[in-house]
Amino acid sequence: MDNPLGRLRLGVNIDHVATVRNARGGAYPDPLRAALLAEKAGADGITAHLREDRRHITDPDIERLAKNLTVPLNFEMAATPEMQAIALRHVPHAVCIVPEKREEKTTEGGLEVAKQENQLAHFIAPLRDAGCRVSMFIAADMKQVEASARIGAQVVELHTGAYCDAVTEGDRSAADRELAALRDMSAYAHELGLEVHAGHGITYDTVKPIAAFPEVMELNIGHFLIGEAIFSGLDSAIRRMRALMDEARNEAFGEGVA
Ligand code: PXP
Numbered sequence: 001m002d003n004p005l006g007r008l009r010l011g012v013n014i015d016h017v018a019t020v021r022n023a024r025g026g027a028y029p030d031p032l033r034a035a036l037l038a039e040k041a042g043a044d045g046i047t048a049h050l051r052e053d054r055r056h057i058t059d060p061d062i063e064r065l066a067k068n069l070t071v072p073l074n075f076e077m078a079a080t081p082e083m084q085a086i087a088l089r090h091v092p093h094a095v096c097i098v099p100e101k102r103e104e105k106t107t108e109g110g111l112e113v114a115k116q117e118n119q120l121a122h123f124i125a126p127l128r129d130a131g132c133r134v135s136m137f138i139a140a141d142m143k144q145v146e147a148s149a150r151i152g153a154q155v156v157e158l159h160t161g162a163y164c165d166a167v168t169e170g171d172r173s174a175a176d177r178e179l180a181a182l183r184d185m186s187a188y189a190h191e192l193g194l195e196v197h198a199g200h201g202i203t204y205d206t207v208k209p210i211a212a213f214p215e216v217m218e219l220n221i222g223h224f225l226i227g228e229a230i231f232s233g234l235d236s237a238i239r240r241m242r243a244l245m246d247e248a249r250n251e252a253f254g255e256g257v258a
Pocket of ligand 1: 013015076106107157200201221222224
């Protein structure tokens with residue numbers, strides 16, 4: 001039986017190719033080269049986060065990605081006027097609005113949509129009008145899902161970090177709790193008419209239970225794949241992740257279905 005809701009896409013986040021490049025301040029490794037390789041390995045989209053402090057991806061990276069990719073670009077950004085202007089200049093296929101703190105190592109939690117509904121509704125309207133699919137990166141929390149639907153976002157990306165951390169730490173009960181919240185909120189967001197994506201911290205060990213949720217249409221995965229590329233190469237790391245996603249889908253919905 002096919003998953004009636006559709007095929008699961010893999011978005012590859014190439015931020016940390018730029019992290020390695022920037023450690024020396026030179027031109028390599030080149031995130032665009034990694035993105036083009038990811039396309040060949042089966043990525044359905046490329047994700048890049050232009051942070052306010054430009055710690056990894058830079059403005060020229062975004063320009064080159066927007067110009068050269070043949071798969072959709074998912075532009076991750078904070079809800080600031082500067083980022084809005086950049087997004088409106090490039091009009092990427094998708095924008096994902098994320099919370100951003102200068103002192104954090106990575107995007108720590110989901111966006112607080114419920115407490116800034118009006119502000120975010122005004123912020124995303126021009127992006128939607130320009131033709132970008134607007135996604136809100138949120139915790140698996142009913143209030144945030146409902147607020148995302150009310151402000152007119154087309155997509156929510158559920159933060160999988162807490163689930164992945166619990167698995168890594170061997171905390172079975174926390175992992176079960178987080179996974180149940182992700183399952184429930186995937187179903188609820190779908191019911192409200194939102195497309196459901198998921199991401200953050202996903203590894204070979206954590207991908208399958210998330211990939212098995214029928215409402216999840218896209219996984220965005222970066223740090224683990226770039227790390228794994230050191231050992232097996234990026235092409236092989238992406239193909240293995242894709243194979244695990246397909247396995248999870250096939251186990252849930254029958255053979256031959258991704
Ligand atoms: N999705 C979003 C919205 C993110 O901010 C990130 C991290 O940049 C990811 C997915 C990918 O997370 P990771 O690099 O841990 O796989």
